[in-house]
Amino acid sequence: MSATEIEKQHLEAHVELCQERYQQLDKRLSIIEDKVERVHNDILAGNKAMIKVFIGAAATIIVGFLSTVVVILDKLN
Numbered sequence: 001m002s003a004t005e006i007e008k009q010h011l012e013a014h015v016e017l018c019q020e021r022y023q024q025l026d027k028r029l030s031i032i033e034d035k036v037e038r039v040h041n042d043i044l045a046g047n048k049a050m051i052k053v054f055i056g057a058a059a060t061i062i063v064g065f066l067s068t069v070v071v072i073l074d075k076l077n
Helices: 003-009 011-076
Strands: none
Touching: 003 011
């Protein structure tokens, strides 16, 4: 007899099997939630690092541009 056939004949067996199924589903969902949270945290950390790189690159470009302007102005005088 399969589990489904037993469930059809006995309500108690159905209730126990459903409880076991829901416990397994809850475990799986908890694992998925943990993994999604880790991925989310990794993405946030990556975004913060990328912002720092962009700020550093922009600062480098601005300083280079200002240095060029100062050299050009110095040559004109």
